[in-house]
Amino acid sequence: MPSLPDMTTPQVAELARQQAQAHPAHPTVPQPDEGQEALFETLLRIGDSALVLGHRVSEWCGHSPALEEDIALANVALDLIGQTQLWLGLAGEVEGQGRTADDLAYLRDAWDFRNLLICERPNGDFGHTLMRQFLFDAWHHEMLKGLAASSDPRLAEIAAKAGKEVAYHLERSSDLVVRLGDGTGESHRRMQQALDALWPYAGEMFLGDDKDAQMAARGIAPDPASLRAGWDATLRHVLTEATLQIPEGDFSHKGGRQGIHTEQLGYILAEMQFLQRAYPGASW
Amino acid sequence: MYAQLVKSEGTKAREEMTPEEIAFQERIDRGEKIEPKEWMPEGYRKTLVRQIGQHAHSEIVGQLPEGNWITRAPTLERKAILLAKVQDEAGHGLYLYSAAETLGVSRDELMKLLHAGKMKYSSIFNYPTLTWADMGAVGWLVDGAAIMNQVPLQRTSYGPYSRAMIRICKEESFHQRQGYAVMMKLAQGTPAQKRMAQDALNRFWYPSLMMFGPSDKDSVHSAQSMAWKIKINTNDELRQKFVDQTVPQAEYLGLTVPDPDLKWNEEKGGYDFSEPDWSEFFDVIAGNGPCNKDRLGARVKAWEDGAWFRDGLMAHAEKAAARRAQAAE
Numbered sequence: 001m002p003s004l005p006d007m008t009t010p011q012v013a014e015l016a017r018q019q020a021q022a023h024p025a026h027p028t029v030p031q032p033d034e035g036q037e038a039l040f041e042t043l044l045r046i047g048d049s050a051l052v053l054g055h056r057v058s059e060w061c062g063h064s065p066a067l068e069e070d071i072a073l074a075n076v077a078l079d080l081i082g083q084t085q086l087w088l089g090l091a092g093e094v095e096g097q098g099r100t101a102d103d104l105a106y107l108r109d110a111w112d113f114r115n116l117l118i119c120e121r122p123n124g125d126f127g128h129t130l131m132r133q134f135l136f137d138a139w140h141h142e143m144l145k146g147l148a149a150s151s152d153p154r155l156a157e158i159a160a161k162a163g164k165e166v167a168y169h170l171e172r173s174s175d176l177v178v179r180l181g182d183g184t185g186e187s188h189r190r191m192q193q194a195l196d197a198l199w200p201y202a203g204e205m206f207l208g209d210d211k212d213a214q215m216a217a218r219g220i221a222p223d224p225a226s227l228r229a230g231w232d233a234t235l236r237h238v239l240t241e242a243t244l245q246i247p248e249g250d251f252s253h254k255g256g257r258q259g260i261h262t263e264q265l266g267y268i269l270a271e272m273q274f275l276q277r278a279y280p281g282a283s284w
Numbered sequence: 285m286y287a288q289l290v291k292s293e294g295t296k297a298r299e300e301m302t303p304e305e306i307a308f309q310e311r312i313d314r315g316e317k318i319e320p321k322e323w324m325p326e327g328y329r330k331t332l333v334r335q336i337g338q339h340a341h342s343e344i345v346g347q348l349p350e351g352n353w354i355t356r357a358p359t360l361e362r363k364a365i366l367l368a369k370v371q372d373e374a375g376h377g378l379y380l381y382s383a384a385e386t387l388g389v390s391r392d393e394l395m396k397l398l399h400a401g402k403m404k405y406s407s408i409f410n411y412p413t414l415t416w417a418d419m420g421a422v423g424w425l426v427d428g429a430a431i432m433n434q435v436p437l438q439r440t441s442y443g444p445y446s447r448a449m450i451r452i453c454k455e456e457s458f459h460q461r462q463g464y465a466v467m468m469k470l471a472q473g474t475p476a477q478k479r480m481a482q483d484a485l486n487r488f489w490y491p492s493l494m495m496f497g498p499s500d501k502d503s504v505h506s507a508q509s510m511a512w513k514i515k516i517n518t519n520d521e522l523r524q525k526f527v528d529q530t531v532p533q534a535e536y537l538g539l540t541v542p543d544p545d546l547k548w549n550e551e552k553g554g555y556d557f558s559e560p561d562w563s564e565f566f567d568v569i570a571g572n573g574p575c576n577k578d579r580l581g582a583r584v585k586a587w588e589d590g591a592w593f594r595d596g597l598m599a600h601a602e603k604a605a606a607r608r609a610q611a612a613e
Contacts, residue, residue: 062374063585063586064586065587065593067374067377070347075371078371082364088360105360179600180596282477284416
């Protein structure tokens with residue numbers, strides 16, 4: 001491997017200065033509106049979570065433990081994909097670069113995705129899939145309640161529609177968590193294992209950053225931390241009935257909402273984006 | 285056709301029939317529907333269980349070749365449509381298992397027979413889906429061939445089967461249209477997309493013709509099933525109808541049916557066409573198709589991996605019932 005030429009820091013700084021002089025920023029191009037940028041980011045965060053979880057759930061199609069589950073999981077995946085179209089469609093509009101929902105779903109690389117890490121966790125056994133869904137649904141339900149009260153009517157409208165679907169998702173996943181937690185010894189053990197394994201991915205749902213703070217200040221989206229109380233209440237209620245133990249640790253993996261993902265996301269995208277990447281510009 | 289080579293009990297001459305059997309046959313001849321609790325010959329019941337069971341199995345195994353492309357669908361809309369379509373197939377499986385249950389056989393029993401290789405599903409689902417165009421070809425050709433068989437079965441003599449077919453046919457015709465829409469988009473697309481569409485037609489043409497089962501002269505079980513109106517048309521009649529309907533659709537797409545001997549026969553008012561390679565058909569039926577092991581393996585795995593889930597739900601239901609009983613005391 002050839003070695004890179006030595007460069008000192010002052011040399012680099014000088015090069016950067018020369019570059020800036022040679023290509024001054026065009027004076028008529030407006031600087032991106034910070035508020036719009038935060039809104040775009042917020043829409044990606046909710047839209048990408050729906051997209052990636054919808055993808056994971058759809059992997060079960062034809063492979064679940066009972067025909068009724070194949071049908072129910074397909075419903076959940078369909079709802080999430082439908083929500084993705086709305087959230088990413090609006091994100092493209094807000095961005096104003098002419099990108100469609102499909103462009104955003106199929107032509108971004110992993111570091112541009114803003115989904116929660118829990119959404120990209122592998123399906124594991126059916127218990128993991130159900131527990132992931134329950135933890136997410138309980139958050140999603142609270143999040144959409146908050147977004148339905150958004151000061152931006154475009155968000156409020158999508159959230160109201162999605163909220164109805166997600167109320168059903170939560171009802172279904174809660175019901176199954178209870179039945180399996182309080183089922184056989186084996187089903188109880190598997191559900192507890194799933195809860196323990198996914199717990200370190202739950203905390204990320206409530207961690208805000210400065211973009212969230214901007215959105216909350218303008219009444220556009222709820223402050224993530226504010227969703228915790230409702231989520232905790234749902235968890236206590238359901239997991240108690242399920243005879244499952246809420247894990248004690250409060251460690252949380254994070255980074256998905258800032259574009260730092262697990263290794264899993266790259267594989268999801270390689271699969272999801274294959275046709276768009278292999279046949280650029282084709283229409284399907 | 286999702287039921288192939290369904291073995292039926294041997295035909296009886298009228299003079300060999302009991303008075304009950306004669307009365308039963310007369311009801312069928314008058315076009316009456318037979319309902320679950322009514323008397324029926326054991327052979328009729330057994331043949332129906334085989335046929336409806338095989339049809340139900342085809343629906344659920346049939347989820348797999350299309351499910352194979354859900355995570356790779358090229359747009360969000362295509363992904364949603366494909367997912368909805370595969371979900372419909374699972375729904376069809378449910379209606380059909382329910383229809384079979386009215387004949388005294390449970391879904392679990394039928395599944396066990398499928399998993400043990402003692403019941404079959406349609407040969408077509410043992411072919412692989414290799415490109416996105418296969419989603420078009422499966423919808424257009426496979427669902428098209430299924431509809432060809434299922435439309436007449438709406439008039440079949442057994443009430444629950446007939447009613448299941450009426451619901452299923454409505455959804456299948458939507459499926460066929462979505463398959464054709466996928467093909468149209470490809471046929472009008474880039475040269476690579478058009479090539480993909482032609483390749484899918486090349487691979488799925490003959491397996492689709494096989495879906496109707498062997499030629500009438502080799503089809504040993506048809507006579508009794510037709511007398512009972514469990515089967516309405518012969519294999520060759522349906523195959524001819526399918527070819528006559530499909531060739532102009534291929535021409536409209538600008539695709540070529542992979543049969544150099546295909547030509548319009550003015551006299552019979554239909555196309556002359558080449559027979560599929562029946563030795564391939566019998567290989568696939570015998571378990572040696574490209575995907576038999578994978579398809580059945582996937583179903584068995586889903587069933588076995590899901591045992592704890594089903595057991596857990598049953599155990600919870602029993603606990604809940606016991607608690608309710610205790611509370612009532």
